[in-house]
Amino acid sequence: MLSFIARRVLAAVGTLFLSSILVFLAVQALPGDVATQVLGRDATPDAVAALREKLKLDQPAWERYADWMGGALHGDFGLSLVSGKAVGGEVGLYLGNSALIALVTVLFAVTGSLLLGILAGLYRDRWPDHLISTVSLVGMSVPEFVVATVLVLCFSIALPLFPAVVLYGPEASIGQLLPAVWLPALALAVVMAAYIIRMARTSVIDVMASEYVTTARLKGLSTWRVVTRHALPSALLPTLHVIALNVAWLAGGIAVVENVFNYPGIGKLMLSSVQNRDLPVIQAIALISAVVYVACNLAADLGAMALNPKLRTRGRTR
Amino acid sequence: MTATAAAIVSVDSLSVAYRSGGRDVPVVHDVSFDLRPGRTLALVGESGSGKSTVAATLLGHLRHGSRLTGGTVRVDGADVFALPARELRRLRGGTVALVGQNAGQALTPSMRIGRQIAEAGGDVPVVDLLAQVRLPRPAELARRYPHELSGGQQQRVALAMAIAARPKVLVLDEPTTGLDVVTQRGVLDLVGALRDELGLAAVLVSHDLGVVAHMADEVTVLRAGRIVEAAPTGRLFAASQDPYTKRLLASVPRLDDAGLAIVGEDGEREVRPRAVVAGDAPVAVSARDVTVDYGASRAVDGVSFEVRRGEVLALVGESGSGKSTLAWTLAGLRAPSGGTMTSESGDLARPARERPVSLRRRVQLVFQNADTSLNPRRSVGDAVRRPLRFFGTAGSRAEAAVRARKLMSDVRLDPALVSRLPAQLSGGQRQRIGIARALAGEPDVLIADEITTALDVSVQAEVLRLLDDLRRERRLACLFISHDLAVVRGIADRVVVLRHGVVVEEGPTEAVFASPGHPYTRLLMAAALEPEPASAPAPDAEPLVEEVPEWTDAAEPDDLWTDHGHGHRVRRWRPAAREGAS
Amino acid sequence: MSTLETPAPPPPSATPLAPPSATARAWRTLRSSRTATVGLVFVAVHVLIALLAPALISYDPLANNADQALLGPSGEHLAGTDQYGRDVLARVLYGGQYALGVSVAATLLTVALGTVAGCAVALRGGWFDDVLGRVLDAVLSVPSVLALLVIVTALGTGPWVIVLAIAVVSVPQVVRVVRGAALAVVPADYVTAARARGEGTWSILRREVLPNIIDVVCVEFAMRASWVVLLISSLSFLGFGADPPTPDWGLMVAENRTAITVVPMASLAPIIALATLVIGLNLAADGLSKAWGVDRIKEGA
DSSP: OHHHHHHHHHHHHHHHHHHHHHHHHHHHTOSSOHHHHHHOTTOOHHHHHHHHHHTTTTSOHHHHHHHHHHHHHTTOOOBOTTTOSBHHHHHHHHHHHHHHHHHHHHHHHHHHHHHHHHHHHHTTTSHHHHHHHHHHHHHHHSOHHHHHHHHHIIIIIISOOSOSSOOOOTTOOHHHHHHHHHHHHHHHHHHHHHHHHHHHHHHHHHHHTSHHHHHHHHTTOOHHHIIIIIIHHHHHHHHHHHHHHHHHHHHHHHHHHHHHHTOOSHHHHHHHHHHHTOHHHHHHHHHHHHHHHHHHHHHHHHHHHHHOHHHHTTTOOO | OHHHHHOSEEEEEEEEEEEETTEEEEEEEEEEEEEOTTOEEEEEOOTTSSHHHHHHHTTTOOOTTEEEEEEEEEETTEEGGGSOHHHHHHHHHHTEEEEOSOHHHHSOTTSOHHHHHHHTOOSSOHHHHHHHTTOSSHHHHTTSOGGGSOHHHHHHHHHHHHHTTOOSEEEEESTTTTSOHHHHHHHHHHHHHHHHHHTOEEEEEESOHHHHHHHOSEEEEEETTEEEEEEEHHHHHHSOOSHHHHHHHHHSOOTTOSSEEEEOTTOOEEEEOOOOOOTTOOEEEEEEEEEEEETTEEEEEEEEEEEETTOEEEEEOOTTSSHHHHHHHHTTSSOOSEEEEEETTEEOSSOGGGSOHHHHTTEEEEOSOHHHHSOTTSOHHHHHHHHHHHTTSSOSHHHHHHHHHHHHHHTTOOGGGGGOOGGGSOHHHHHHHHHHHHHTTOOSEEEEESTTTTSOHHHHHHHHHHHHHHHHHHTOEEEEEESOHHHHHHHOSEEEEEETTEEEEEEEHHHHHHSOOSHHHHHHHHHSOOSSOOSSSOGGGSOGGGGSOOEEEOOBTTBOEEEOSTTOEEEOEEEOOOOSOO | OOTTOOOOOOOGGGSOSSOOOHHHHHHHHHHHOHHHHHHHHHHHHHHHHHHHHHHHOOSOTTOOOGGGTTOOSOSSSTTOBOTTOOBHHHHHHHHHHHHHHHHHHHHHHHHHHHHHHHHHHHHHOHHHHHHHHHHHHHHHHSOHHHHHHHHHHHHOSOHHHHHHHHHHHHHHHHHHHHHHHHHHHTTSHHHHHHHHHTOOHHHHIIIIIHHHHHHHHHHHHHHHHHHHHHHHHHHHHTTSSSOTTSOOHHHHHHHHGGGTTTOHHHHHHHHHHHHHHHHHHHHHHHHHHHHHTOOGGGSOO
């Protein structure tokens, strides 16, 4: 069991290492000279030279990578090209705000969609299933910005319950941001839940058709017991990875939604730093997203281990 | 009506239909039988006979999409399909319990054994139940998960689960299919003992007439959802009335057949004498000290044999004996880690893609499962034409088409089937295509890897006959791999018995069967069940293990064999001191 | 012999004698699956509208007309006009051209690359599989929106840049799905038989593996297309996709969102167009996977 965990953790670290190289290369290998790219075509040679100096572009790429990674491991992502402030602190500030949305989203989307997915699976081909399946099909067919726009129309304009846009900067307190969290979270949850519902439904159907669930039924157990004890642990297994993928997806999906609501989170920072070509910030955000992705997948793997005794007892003799 | 009054199970003109494509397809039609307490009734039939469907109705269970179209099922006085949900639950487990075919899939993978058994209800402690099904160290076992148990152990756990609430009726649906013969015998003996101990009535579903003869008091033969014959076991096996039953019985190979049984339309049985292999027939394949490793474990360990043209050599063993590994190695799908393998046309130690075409086409493999050995998306004609073109045995496309039709008739198939997809053929037809595909390369050597295992018994008889015909007509050297001694008895000229990758005994079929020299061979033969009811009515009176002495290997590197003459030799062994349960 | 055996297969007479051709099979699928039919009809209607847009409406989707700005639906402008006085319906009808063109190109490229790579990985296995798996995972770990934004800012917003960028971020997911499907086929005995014959890798791939995973690839195509349409519209919405005067649904929502209380149709019409296209693609994917028995949602998002 320990060797299994060790292997997964090692693989996660390996992926992260590869991601960091990829992020570094992608950002640094923008076609043309990076400094010119950042400053635009009509920058003075002096300005370009100064920026080259600042970005240490004269050093070989691997040295710059080592510098960057070395700093990143200590939370030092360099200085923003736009604000001149430390990237780590700035990103951290926005990240904290986004975490608020992410937390609410995950909480609602995961619990809600699991319940609905299981319900749809158990009532396969009957009206609850049709209803849930149709709604989730629509949910996954509509982009986040549309859901967000419709939500604004309904709950900010028609029924003015929540603010349509956030008027605070990144330093806003939780109390200031809290009213603005619900609509973005709801928009993200709708899209995210669709996938989880569908996966949960499919795997519940698969497991309910399995021989061991039939056996449990023919043992004379109640439906509740059959579902909770025999079916769910196995049915949740494949769902777990879909949940992980979707939580990781939040990192990207949040960009669109935060821009709709002008919410001062990481997604908004992402967009503005891309617009301003603020390379250190882009790198930092990409790396942090990669960490989130890898961590989610690792969590799913470990969760799978908790649910699947085959993984847990590997190595024990017969 | 007296029988009905005493019956604990009473099925009355039961009909079940399956809804498919908007219409009802009948699965079971007008089936009736009664079962009295303490008796065992067997439902016998080939695949698609509806026997499992009937058995499941005793628990009020129909598979998704099926429905009752007529009749009643009464168990212990209650009409099963009229029971309210709560009482149906009480009936399941409490009055009737089911043991399924594949315990590996019938046990919930995420729950410990002990909890699954405890759940089944009843007052008997789990540990006692596990001890009752003769599982060693029950307290420890209860904490295990299903995947940590062997197939035989899983089946015993399923039995423990079934008897937990002390039911009155036990439904056994192919309880030993898929288990090795020795394990099967152990489980059957246990079932018999429990049945007598607890006074259970049992319904046994099986396709294996040997198992049925061994276990049942009465037999009901089903075919395509209808009863063709029902009789007490003794009478059915001795003097069956229905031609289908007769044919079914006659198709079962026996351990004492001196050759291949040829079964006529009406079920008359004629044993065809074995083909005579010419004394000067050239050796087609010769293997010497072949060793195959899977990582650290050794699947085949120093095996040697020769097969001559026109000869059938059988490799016999249980799962894990290395017999299939050996077949795949010969076919060039796995690299041997030691030893030599040669054929008339070249070196067989090299993997397939390094062998010259002339060699590749001369050694051909037929697979166990014809369902998966044919590409479901390509016509069966295509499957035969491809090797014809690939090996260059047919020069042109047109010639290949002609030759493919010829090959199909050679394997006794209608050439008109050439454009069908595999799914549109029956299992036996598919296996014939598999053989035709192998013949397309005009091989000298045919490796048949458990080719009849997945087939119904009557189809198996036909395929065996085809194989026997082909080796006579084409002077094929045939390596016949099987776990079934009775099948081997009919078709093989010589037998090699494998255990854990090691040859324990080899020799001419007659000699090995007449006087098996190795205890393992004897164990296999003792465990095999013949389709003849025991003359004494208590089959559990002869516990299997006593017949065979405990033994240990006594082979020395320079003194491996005890020679019994005429090529019959036995690996050295000596009786072992008994050391408790192992 | 299964525990609860399936009823006997329908008698051979019920099945056609000749193996059905691909088109016949597709036709049968359509007839048997209403979901797939509905989905494909949705998509077909969208394709037709995009192609025939100039014939369907006489307004120029790019023509500004300050006098006609922000009109509600009327006989003249069925869906009203936007803030520049452009006819909303014309823009919606023409909008499909960009969305469909870029999506189809990007999806074709993605699925083709992913299928080849997925099959190759499944057949080769071993370290090749491990290494590629890690690399693909690393690509997946960067949010696709961010990756797209970076590529587009660096290389411009030309349609071909977007097609390539989308291929880069979505190939890994197709590889995963195809690899999974191919891995189920590779150990099959008919592949082993081909190996024993000594057939080459390419021939095994083409003759034995591909015909058996083409279902999965088709379903993946439909599903991937829906995902790509959404991604492209998000990109346009953020201002990194289609360049402003281009009629594009995502862009239209972004442009007209602020005026949603004044002319709701200017936002709703592109939303409806977008949603029906994606729903159509999803229905097609669902229906086909159900009809062909493909486990569709293996990968989720």
